[in-house]
Amino acid sequence: MTDDVPVSTGLAPAEVPPPPASTATLPADFEGPIATAVIRDYAARIRGGDLGALPAVLGFAVLFALFSVTATNFLSTRNFANLLTQAAPVVLIGTGIVFVLLLGEIDLSAGATAGVCAVSMAWLLAHGYSPWLAIPGAVVIGMAIGTLTGFLVAKVGIPSFVVTLAFFLSWQGVVLLIAKEGGTIAVSNKLIIAIANKNLSPTLGWLLTLVVVIGFATPSLFRIAARRRAGLPAQPVRLVVGKAVGLALLWGTATYFLNRNRALGRVPLRGVPDAVPLVLVIVVVFTFLVTRTPWGRHIYAVGGNAEAARRAGINVAMIRLSGFVTCSSLAAIGGMALASQLNSVSPQTGGNDTVLLAVAAAVIGGTSLFGGRGRVVNAVIGGLVVALIPNGLGLLGKKGGIDFSSSGPKFIITGLVLLLAASVDALSRKRAQTG
Amino acid sequence: MTGLAQPPLLSLQGINKSFGPVHVLHDVDFHVYAGEVSALVGDNGAGKTTLVKCLAGIHAIDSGEILFEGNPVTIHGPRDAALLGIEVVYQDLALCDNLDVVQNMFLGRERKHSLLLDEVTMEGLAKSTLADLSVRTLASVRQLVASLSGGQRQTVAIAKAVLWDSKVVVLDEPTAALGVAQTRQVLDLVRRLADQGIGVVIISHNMNDVMEVADRICALYLGRVAAEVLKTETTHAQVVELITAGRSGSLGLAAAEQVQL
Numbered sequence: 262m263t264d265d266v267p268v269s270t271g272l273a274p275a276e277v278p279p280p281p282a283s284t285a286t287l288p289a290d291f292e293g294p295i296a297t298a299v300i301r302d303y304a305a306r307i308r309g310g311d312l313g314a315l316p317a318v319l320g321f322a323v324l325f326a327l328f329s330v331t332a333t334n335f336l337s338t339r340n341f342a343n344l345l346t347q348a349a350p351v352v353l354i355g356t357g358i359v360f361v362l363l364l365g366e367i368d369l370s371a372g373a374t375a376g377v378c379a380v381s382m383a384w385l386l387a388h389g390y391s392p393w394l395a396i397p398g399a400v401v402i403g404m405a406i407g408t409l410t411g412f413l414v415a416k417v418g419i420p421s422f423v424v425t426l427a428f429f430l431s432w433q434g435v436v437l438l439i440a441k442e443g444g445t446i447a448v449s450n451k452l453i454i455a456i457a458n459k460n461l462s463p464t465l466g467w468l469l470t471l472v473v474v475i476g477f478a479t480p481s482l483f484r485i486a487a488r489r490r491a492g493l494p495a496q497p498v499r500l501v502v503g504k505a506v507g508l509a510l511l512w513g514t515a516t517y518f519l520n521r522n523r524a525l526g527r528v529p530l531r532g533v534p535d536a537v538p539l540v541l542v543i544v545v546v547f548t549f550l551v552t553r554t555p556w557g558r559h560i561y562a563v564g565g566n567a568e569a570a571r572r573a574g575i576n577v578a579m580i581r582l583s584g585f586v587t588c589s590s591l592a593a594i595g596g597m598a599l600a601s602q603l604n605s606v607s608p609q610t611g612g613n614d615t616v617l618l619a620v621a622a623a624v625i626g627g628t629s630l631f632g633g634r635g636r637v638v639n640a641v642i643g644g645l646v647v648a649l650i651p652n653g654l655g656l657l658g659k660k661g662g663i664d665f666s667s668s669g670p671k672f673i674i675t676g677l678v679l680l681l682a683a684s685v686d687a688l689s690r691k692r693a694q695t696g
Numbered sequence: 697m698t699g700l701a702q703p704p705l706l707s708l709q710g711i712n713k714s715f716g717p718v719h720v721l722h723d724v725d726f727h728v729y730a731g732e733v734s735a736l737v738g739d740n741g742a743g744k745t746t747l748v749k750c751l752a753g754i755h756a757i758d759s760g761e762i763l764f765e766g767n768p769v770t771i772h773g774p775r776d777a778a779l780l781g782i783e784v785v786y787q788d789l790a791l792c793d794n795l796d797v798v799q800n801m802f803l804g805r806e807r808k809h810s811l812l813l814d815e816v817t818m819e820g821l822a823k824s825t826l827a828d829l830s831v832r833t834l835a836s837v838r839q840l841v842a843s844l845s846g847g848q849r850q851t852v853a854i855a856k857a858v859l860w861d862s863k864v865v866v867l868d869e870p871t872a873a874l875g876v877a878q879t880r881q882v883l884d885l886v887r888r889l890a891d892q893g894i895g896v897v898i899i900s901h902n903m904n905d906v907m908e909v910a911d912r913i914c915a916l917y918l919g920r921v922a923a924e925v926l927k928t929e930t931t932h933a934q935v936v937e938l939i940t941a942g943r944s945g946s947l948g949l950a951a952a953e954q955v956q957l
Contacts, residue, residue: 359728491816493823494836553813555806558795565794573804574775574788633794 314627316644328653339523349471349536350598352644355622357591363564364584365632367694373432375596376611383446383606388417403593409580458599460532463520478505564632621679705730705895711760722920728895735906738916752784753777783857792841798822801856821902847878866897917942
């Protein structure tokens with residue numbers, strides 16, 4: 262343990278050490294341009310060993326620039342809308358994965374769980390059951406699967422790696438039994454179909470932009486007011502305003518382009534894909550739960566130091582179990598998004614690389630594999646990177662004798678990107694330990 | 697700091713504890729006074745940790761009596777100890793590196809606004825607790841514990857124990873892993889805890905620390921109390937003899953008792 266903070270004997274005020282730069286909040290009396298404030302705030306966090314989503318944002322920028330130059334039609338509104346829709350299932354399952362990673366666990370069965378939930382829902386719908394039973398039913402099945410996994414990990418004490426690897430195979434078997442070998446179950450429910458195939462009207466799209474910006478700024482401003490009232494240091498208001506303006510510009514630009522007609526045929530196609538508000542609601546709800554409730558705090562505590570959490574009176578086993586339940590429930594919703602993409606459920610739904618992509622989304626987004634560090638929004642940024650790879654490669658087509666649109670290059674590149682993200686995670690952790 | 701006239705805040709009388717055939721504590725008497733630092737010293741295996749764990753409710757005692765503020769009490773678990781106002785700071789501190797100072801201090805006992813975390817209240821209480829202890833070495837209570845030095849961590853762990861209006865705070869080897877300046881910092885803090893009227897128990901191997909900070913010293917020798925003495929009435933050399941031989945001049949266990957062992 263090295264000492265970079267001068268140690269005072271704690272008596273004379275003259276010996277008060279200057280605040281180190283590693284505090285993540287700016288003083289309220291910070292003066293200077295807002296852009297500088299935002300950058301300084303972020304730089305302080307990076308110096309503190311928390312790279313957060315920075316590598317993912319950089320990775321997204323690099324891949325985006327690369328495909329923009331090489332792939333035809335990549336830089337089109339149509340493809341941008343496609344990318345958002347394609348990313349939705351990965352982001353949803355990845356959000357669940359964030360919770361198990363925060364606990365320092367892993368869920369390799371999340372993809373297969375998504376498959377089981379999707380196929381159960383499709384079977385119920387195909388057999389004439391009400392969507393009001395089938396859709397919540399799928400989520401309940403997800404919760405049940407999560408409870409079983411969580412029980413085996415937290416109570417019985419089997420490593421989560423083994424439990425979920427076993428279930429990865431078993432749940433795929435269940436999907437095969439329900440869908441019958443080689444068979445598919447068509448999904449025609451409007452609500453499910455809408456996730457990947459429908460768009461918000463342009464007006465609703467602009468309304469969503471407004472809600473997002475106000476929804477971002479208002480709680481932050483209230484928090485600043487509450488902290489000031491209590492005499493605690495608060496972020497400068499201008500920092501929040503600056504971030505809100507940035508968000509408004511980014512979201513507004515995206516909405517503007519998505520609201521333009523992107524149809525190839527004569528029927529106009531415009532609007533923000535329905536997948537966006539779905540993912541937004543999930544991300545906001547779970548961010549709220551994990552940052553504002555004792556449950557969320559305890560998830561971080563168990564992932565950071567389970568023994569400390571136990572001694573603090575936290576029911577560690579229940580927290581672990583709840584993490585797996587959260588993961589599997591979100592996998593169920595991800596499974597519905599998968600069903601929506603194909604308008605059907607097949608034995609492949611949620612199989613193959615689904616879980617790997619979801620884990621990749623969480624890790625690339627900056628969630629630590631070692632537990633205790635990460636945010637829900639990480640899954641969104643990581644999910645976009647993960648979705649960008651097959652999207653761009655598909656449009657790249659045949660170049661220099663290699664068919665980039667085939668599965669081979671896609672698997673290789675996604676695997677390498679995951680490995681890269683895991684290396685960044687491991688190295689930043691190492692630095693934090695020795696630093 | 698005289699406290700001689702006052703009754704003990706916490707007193708353990710005739711405590712016996714065995715683990716299977718191993719009789720670890722023999723009729724141990726130990727007293728903690730409000731506003732005083734009681735040092736618990738002894739060689740490895742003397743029973744210091746076992747005694748503290750009995751106090752913390754981790755081990756049940758086989759026989760003996762625990763009096764808290766003069767009333768007999770039973771401590772069946774850590775929760776009972778916490779309810780009485782007894783907090784133990786273990787050597788490994790039990791802090792979460794990935795959480796900040798406030799989050800660690802309130803871990804497991806978060807203040808809530810209905811169902812949500814009340815960060816403003818928690819941060820305010822954490823700050824005032826640290827201010828009461830004159831802790832000025834923390835730049836921000838929102839720093840992650842991972843970024844703190846060993847002494848700062850010890851400070852946070854102690855402040856966490858004090859936060860709950862604790863009456864007795866037990867510190868297990870608080871200076872064992874610290875450098876000179878940080879040891880100074882922690883010993884000052886221990887002294888201030890006592891000045892606030894808390895009964896402080898400090899377990900230490902370091903005689904210099906003990907002689908500096910303690911008001912009374914209880915030396916354990918092979919599971920028995922060799923002597924419970926006031927610091928002003930003893931010397932460094934005497935305490936070392938009590939630890940190593942169980943007796944020193946007129947103090948300590950009688951020779952016959954030693955033979956019995």
